[in-house]
Amino acid sequence: MRKLDVPSWLREPPSWLVLTSLLVLWQVATWVFKPAPFLLPDPISVGRALIANPTMYLVNAYYTTANTLIGFGLSVIIGFGLALGIVYSRFLESTVYTTLVAINSMPKVALAPLFVVWMGTGNTSKIAMAFLIAIFAIVIDAVLGLRTLDTEIVDLGRSMRGSPLKLLWKIRLPNALPSLFAGMKVAIGLSLVGVLVGEFVSAQHGLGYVIMAAQGAFDTPRVFVAILLLSVLGTLLFKSLEFIERRVIPWHVSQRAVSH
Amino acid sequence: MTMDRNEVVSGENPHIRIQGVSKIYASPRGDVLALTDATLDIQKGEFVSLLGPSGCGKSTLLKMVGGLDSVTTGAISLAGAPIDGPPVGLGMVFQKDVLLDWRTVLQNVMLPVELQNLDHAEHLDRATTLLKLFGLGDFLDKHPWELSGGMRQRVAICRALVTDPSLLLMDEPFGALDALTRDELNLELQDIWMRSGKTIIFVTHSISEAIMLSDRICVMAARPGRFIEIIKIDFPRPRTLAVRETPEFADYTRRVRQIFESNGVFQHEKA
Structure with a gap:
């Protein structure tokens, strides 16, 4: 039996093709089933909503992005510093680490309203949420990475004085x-969620604010624009990190297939 | 050269002095006696093997000589001074090559130079020369994962040699290699040792490897880890692989085997 001659683009469709097909499917489904536009708008009206006021979306996306990056950056710097302290100090391990692990078990989004009370409705409360929600992943993985060292490597380093x-x-x-x-x-990704939760609770700008305002006006196409922009933003942030990772640790097992 | 060394071996002041050393590890199931009452003098430039089954304390003793582990009782001194942490002029090779993946071959060999703030340019020459000597001249800029097991262990040896240490401690360095690569590296190690006059303590569980390389073999047994007998190996240097086919080599092998047997190392054969 001969294998069927399936073209490669069909056997392993590229992601742009998959996404475009989904959009087309969505458009056709709305034509066929005609749902109320405030329940499920069709892609074309979502596109129109974006084109109607691109600057507004851009400005709000900027606030969400900036707050996410600041919160994330702070969580990396402070989280890594804490991890170093935890790895090198028994005292910090039994105090800070234990506290962090305990706090981590509670749903941090529950703190968002409190942060608004403490820090106001401006950027600070959003950055604080992004920071708080992201720092655990940083500390826990950094501690793991700093601790995971072969005893032979430790001995080797010591033998070299x-x-x-x-x-x-x-x-x-x-x-x-x-x-x-x-x-x-x-x-x-968690930082972005943190900023968004903060914007849901109370804000004057940001994509989360756009979603809340549009929802209040039953302007569902605008909600969809913000959601799509958020997923593009999330993907961009993640891909940029992957890009940096490939340049910083090309030697690691996970990167070798890419670099060769 | 052979005569010189014999003279050194019979000298009065041993380079390394191991006196009544015991090691007890605390474990959840009580104390474990890893090594008991080990006494051995090693001369400068001597090649001594610690030979025994796993659990006989040979690696423990090596670590204590390297200052990586403390003795429970007894004393170890190097050139008259008690061991207190890793001494100056120490090179170590382990069974795992523990090369750092983010460094190239040359950078891996240069690691001890960087850690000890030694002159970079001078040692870079030495590192390159060493790597060429070990047949790795074309691999200076490769990363460890691009090399075979034998090549990786050669890099680890170069790394141990780059600072020209006077004492080389080797913990089953060829244990993970195939037999042919192992033979090759045994010969290369002998060359290096004969040219440099380093003191080498070599941990192995291969009887023939120990006989092939050593001036003296310290035969050990487990539970508790202890010295049983120290055997002097009287083959001229440089030894070739053919030495293993001589009747004398078979005599040494038989002797070690009999020591092991009478100390319950080969349980299976006795049963």
Whole structure:
């Protein structure tokens, strides 16, 4: 029996083709079933809503992006600092780490209204949410990465009489990078969720604010535009991290297939 | 050269002195006696093997000589000074090559130079020369994962040699390699040792490898880890692989086997 001659684009369809097909399917479904536009608008009216006021979306997307990146950046810097402290100090391990793990088990979005009370309806409360929701992934993965070191590598480093700082810089830190990147790739998505939750609770701008305002006016196409922009934003943030990762740790097992 | 070394071997002041050393590890199921009452003098430039089954304390002893582990009782001294942490002029090779994946071959070999703040340019030459000597001249800029197991272990040896240490501690360095690569590396190690006059302590569980390489073999047994007998190997240097086919080599092998048998190492054969 000869294998069927299926063209490669059909056997393994590229992602743009899959997404375009979904859009077309969505458009055809709305033509056929005619749902009320405030329940499910068709892609063409969503597109029109975007074209009607692109600057408004751009400005709001900017606020959401900036707050996400600031919150994420802070969580990486502070989270990694904490992880270093936890790995090198028994005291911090039994105090900070235990506290963090305990706090992590509660749903952090429940804190969003409190943050608005504490920090107001401006950017600070959004950044704080992004930071809080992302830092656990950073700390836990960074601690894991810093701790996961073969005993032979530890012995080797000691036998070479390296100072603790040099051993950290030349061995432990690079060794922790793959794990840190894994944590960051989780954290970047969480940061976006944190900002969005903050914007839902109370805000003057941001894509979350756009969604809430449009929902109040039953302007569902605008809600859809914001949701689509958010998924594009989420993908872009994640892909940028992957791009950086490929350049920082091309030596890691997970990257070799790409770099060769 | 052979005569010189014999003279050193019979000298009065041992380079490394291991006196009544025991090691007890605390474990959840009580204390474990890893090594008991080990005494051995090693001369400068000597090649000594610690030979025994797993659990005989040979790696533990090696770590204690390298200052990576403390003795429970007894004392170890190097050139007259008690061991307190890894000494200056120490090179170590482990069964795992523990090369760092993010460094190239050359950068891996340069690691001890960077960690000890030694002169970079001078040691870069030495690293390159060493790697060429071990047949890795074309692989300086490759990463560890691009090399075979034998090549990786050669890089690990170069890394241990780059600072020209006077003491080389090797913990089953060829244990994970195939037999042919192992033979090859045994010869290369002998070459290096004969040219440099380093003191080498070599941990192995291969009887023939120990006989092939050593001036003296320290035969050990487990539960508790202990020395049973120290055997002097009297083959001229440099030894070739053919030495293994001589009747004398078979005599040494038989002797070690009999020691192991009478100390319950080969349980299966006795049963």
